[in-house]
Amino acid sequence: xAEEKKSRIVPKKYPMPEQNPEERVKxxxxxxxxxxxxxxxxxxxxxxxxxxSPKRKLCKExxxxxxxxxxxxxxxxxxxxxxxxxxxxxxxxxxxxxGRVCPYENQCEGNCVVGKKNEPVGIGRIERFLADWERNEQxxxxxxxxxSTGKKVAVVGGGPAGLTVAGDLAKLGHKVTVFEAxxxxxxxxxxxxxEFRLPxxxxxxxxxYIKKSGVExxxxxVIGKVETVDDLLEKYDAVFVGTGAGLPNWxxxxxxxxxxxxxxxxxxxxxxxxKAFNFPDYDTPIRVGKRVVTLGGGNVAMDCARxxxxxxxxxxxILYRRSDVELPxxxxxxxxxxxxxxxxxxxxxxVRYIGDEDGNVKQIEAVRMKLGEPDASGRRRPxxxxxxxxxxxxxxxxxxxxxxxxxxxxxxxxxxxxTKWGTIAVDAEGRTSKKGVFAGGDISxxxxxxxxxxxxxxxxxxxxxxxxMEDPSWPDAEVFEKAAC
Amino acid sequence: xxxxxxxxxxxxxLTPDVTRLEIAAPHIAKKAMAGQFVMLTVDEHGxxxxxxxxxxxxxxxxxxxxxLEIGKTTKKLGTLKAGDSLFSLxxxxxxxxxxxxxxxxxxxxxGIGLALMYPVVRALKQAGNQMISIIGAKTKDLLIYEDEIExxxxxxHVCTDDGSKGHHGFVSDVLQKLIDDKRDINVVYAxxxxxxxxxxxxxxxxxxxxxxxxxxxxxxxGTGMCGSCRVIIDGxxxxxxxxxxxFDGHKVDFENLTARxxxxxxxxEVSLRNFKEAG
Ligand SMILES: Cc1cc2nc3c(=O)[nH]c(=O)nc-3n(C[C@H](O)[C@H](O)[C@H](O)COP(=O)(O)OP(=O)(O)OC[C@H]3O[C@@H](n4cnc5c(N)ncnc54)[C@H](O)[C@@H]3O)c2cc1C
Ligand SMILES: Cc1cc2nc3c(=O)[nH]c(=O)nc-3n(C[C@H](O)[C@H](O)[C@H](O)COP(=O)(O)OP(=O)(O)OC[C@H]3O[C@@H](n4cnc5c(N)ncnc54)[C@H](O)[C@@H]3O)c2cc1C
Ligand code: SF4
Ligand code: SF4
Ligand code: FES
Numbered sequence: 004x005a006e007e008k009k010s011r012i013v014p015k016k017y018p019m020p021e022q023n024p025e026e027r028v029k030x031x032x033x034x035x036x037x038x039x040x041x042x043x044x045x046x047x048x049x050x051x052x053x054x055x056s057p058k059r060k061l062c063k064e065x066x067x068x069x070x071x072x073x074x075x076x077x078x079x080x081x082x083x084x085x086x087x088x089x090x091x092x093x094x095x096x097x098x099x100x101x102g103r104v105c106p107y108e109n110q111c112e113g114n115c116v117v118g119k120k121n122e123p124v125g126i127g128r129i130e131r132f133l134a135d136w137e138r139n140e141q142x143x144x145x146x147x148x149x150x151s152t153g154k155k156v157a158v159v160g161g162g163p164a165g166l167t168v169a170g171d172l173a174k175l176g177h178k179v180t181v182f183e184a185x186x187x188x189x190x191x192x193x194x195x196x197x198e199f200r201l202p203x204x205x206x207x208x209x210x211x212y213i214k215k216s217g218v219e220x221x222x223x224x225v226i227g228k229v230e231t232v233d234d235l236l237e238k239y240d241a242v243f244v245g246t247g248a249g250l251p252n253w254x255x256x257x258x259x260x261x262x263x264x265x266x267x268x269x270x271x272x273x274x275x276x277x278k279a280f281n282f283p284d285y286d287t288p289i290r291v292g293k294r295v296v297t298l299g300g301g302n303v304a305m306d307c308a309r310x311x312x313x314x315x316x317x318x319x320x321i322l323y324r325r326s327d328v329e330l331p332x333x334x335x336x337x338x339x340x341x342x343x344x345x346x347x348x349x350x351x352x353x354v355r356y357i358g359d360e361d362g363n364v365k366q367i368e369a370v371r372m373k374l375g376e377p378d379a380s381g382r383r384r385p386x387x388x389x390x391x392x393x394x395x396x397x398x399x400x401x402x403x404x405x406x407x408x409x410x411x412x413x414x415x416x417x418x419x420x421x422t423k424w425g426t427i428a429v430d431a432e433g434r435t436s437k438k439g440v441f442a443g444g445d446i447s448x449x450x451x452x453x454x455x456x457x458x459x460x461x462x463x464x465x466x467x468x469x470x471x472m473e474d475p476s477w478p479d480a481e482v483f484e485k486a487a488c
Numbered sequence: 489x490x491x492x493x494x495x496x497x498x499x500x501x502l503t504p505d506v507t508r509l510e511i512a513a514p515h516i517a518k519k520a521m522a523g524q525f526v527m528l529t530v531d532e533h534g535x536x537x538x539x540x541x542x543x544x545x546x547x548x549x550x551x552x553x554x555x556l557e558i559g560k561t562t563k564k565l566g567t568l569k570a571g572d573s574l575f576s577l578x579x580x581x582x583x584x585x586x587x588x589x590x591x592x593x594x595x596x597x598x599g600i601g602l603a604l605m606y607p608v609v610r611a612l613k614q615a616g617n618q619m620i621s622i623i624g625a626k627t628k629d630l631l632i633y634e635d636e637i638e639x640x641x642x643x644x645h646v647c648t649d650d651g652s653k654g655h656h657g658f659v660s661d662v663l664q665k666l667i668d669d670k671r672d673i674n675v676v677y678a679x680x681x682x683x684x685x686x687x688x689x690x691x692x693x694x695x696x697x698x699x700x701x702x703x704x705x706x707x708x709x710g711t712g713m714c715g716s717c718r719v720i721i722d723g724x725x726x727x728x729x730x731x732x733x734x735f736d737g738h739k740v741d742f743e744n745l746t747a748r749x750x751x752x753x754x755x756x757e758v759s760l761r762n763f764k765e766a767g
Contacts, residue, residue: 051499070700086557097653103720111647164709184578184709184711185709186536186575186576186578186601194713222576223577223578223583224515224578225579225711227582228519228579228580228581228711229515229516229519230515230519249712249713250711250712250713251714253715253725255725259725260718260720260725260744260748261749262747262748262751263751265713265715265716266714268714268715269708269714269715269716272708272709272713272714273708277536279710282755283600283758283759283762284533285533285534286533286560286561287535287536287708288535288752288755288756289755290751290752290754290755361747361750362743362744362747362748395627409712409713410712411655411711411712411730442741484522
């Protein structure tokens, strides 16, 4: 019997059709095209429906929001997509997003038993399929309004963390208002991650779903400017801060303010949020030169380098100071970038920028690196090779070397303790040093992932519910002194 | 008046190229301070542009902006009428003008800068300062906010480039004269074209008169997220939208600002041409 089951395992995921690289670099349409229902059922059938056991970790434990993966896959095996979605929706407020951008290879799929010897079950793509199916068939099930608790909650920031808190608390009957600085909600999902990885129509549909559950979203509200967190506390019973890590880091090298040198945030915001890829139909301009150099090696850098090609750059180069294996981006993104022709200039770091007489960048001076002993993060430390400097001609430089927490809320809420990295200090439940104020997502963890921000949101929502309904006690100040260290 | 948020309550032309709009935005009006700006988007396809609040009324729940129509977005603004609505409006942004009693403050403004200067003069006057205003424009028909500024100033000097009103020449000539006359000046505040602010800053530097300028770098979000607005102050990079827009004029790298503001010239021309062709 066991033998029989093993032999039935299909070793590889059913292939995901994709736009071919030569075509897709000319457009902003989504790269993976999606699979049909039959294929998804076959993919689901690759799952062994493992039983929980203390001896091994399963898919489910790899998911930061603890979706009951075997259960929803079982429904897919039987063709009941609606029931599968119901199981997912219990834990997941943004399934169409996570099914696309979750680093599932390190999470759910990383634990998949099938994946020990073969390719893991394509959990991400099944989730993606179901969410798309639900949206397209308009099976967004009716959202029953729960009985009101009479409590009011303010959420600052409409990214994955804030939207999750909002959705969860609304389901529990609280009156939730989200204050979002930008004109569209979704945080990095709308201003950062490009259209070809995450179509904005999908984000909008997920946001609309959350609105349907009774959440009010006030766009164009910058908390810290139009009102402070302290002001909000006078009108709301609790406040959640999910303002993200939107402050761009710079190299601070000579010449960085030359024209043609942009932060990844400026570049991606112009292109995604303001739709500069449709200029002049949309009014916001963007310009890339013939050769674009992107500094950094994470997801953000891949997004920049790939976007540059789509905007017409002849050459798009990633300059990264470590080697290929240390690239922090998801393998899938690196693979996609390479397929599209992005060139990787590895083990090299910028030294200075050189401009022309009109103040435009024309070259970047870089130096070769080698890898030394592992540093605190466990990655081998890059060391300069003296005298190995070289010059790279370029007309555009995109600085994608990380983001820091948004300082506005901490700056305008003095009683909110922060860490030395500028993140808001929280306890394990998402409480901050200020009674009634909770925080989560990138603002408390530093730049991380969509699903971790959502996980934070889930946890905070639970604690907030308890705080509002049962137990308004608050931890001692020392807890946060420690958290701030 | 019961307008929806972002509804235009009043629209008028101050000169053929300057539009003034009063917009319903009670939450912004309540918090607005002199020197602060808003980011607005006219329609869904529009660009987010920064405009200083030329006035704000917590009582009426409105803010007022005055825009010089130089490109597509400001020209679009110029076509709006009372009853129209904006797509998006965010504010109040930027740090407000430092309001303390310095003693005597000379406010120097030119062109559209006069609209931006008005609330600053008013607020500094309220803060107890002796206010000397020097206002300038190409010709007398382009002088805006003259009466308003006069009302809140202790002394007003008018200049026109063509001599059609007041002093025939530049605002800097008048400031130089005040300095030569040994007038007691504690602070100079300048707002207008970059070249004007630079001239004023260079003028006051040898006399060591603290000089504040209001910079206008190209912005995208206006909330500190992108660095499009970075300016060099005393060799250090600052973000115009959150660290400014007002800075110590003696420390500003005006060459860099001028170069950076020309970044999208080619695209801006395309936009403007298309807009004109579309009528
Ligand atoms: C280009 C890019 C690509 C990425 N790719 C991936 C990926 O493939 N997979 C993945 O899992 N993760 C990815 N990430 C990371 C992921 O997007 C973030 O970790 C996640 O969005 C964090 O969610 P958040 O809710 O904490 O913050 P954010 O998404 O940053 O949202 C914060 C929101 O708060 C708003 N805000 C800020 N300040 C204020 C204020 N004062 N008042 C009101 N509103 C305010 C902001 O406008 C924003 O909408 C990527 C990030 C970037 C930048
Ligand atoms: C803090 C601040 C306050 C301002 N207040 C006023 C005001 O009260 N009244 C007024 O008339 N103007 C003001 N400006 C300038 C105004 O923002 C620009 O004139 C406007 O953005 C031009 O847009 P456009 O599409 O009409 O012209 P475009 O043809 O796009 O541009 C014309 C010129 O305006 C500048 N500019 C273009 N886009 C931007 C942008 N996104 N942000 C800033 N500058 C840009 C550039 O120097 C450009 O060369 C202010 C600017 C700043 C930074
Ligand atoms: S949310 Fe992410 S980690 Fe969880 S099951 Fe879905 S793809 Fe996997
Ligand atoms: S670990 Fe893999 S095979 Fe096992 S239940 Fe989860 S998805 Fe299915
Ligand atoms: S305009 Fe984006 S940081 Fe100032």
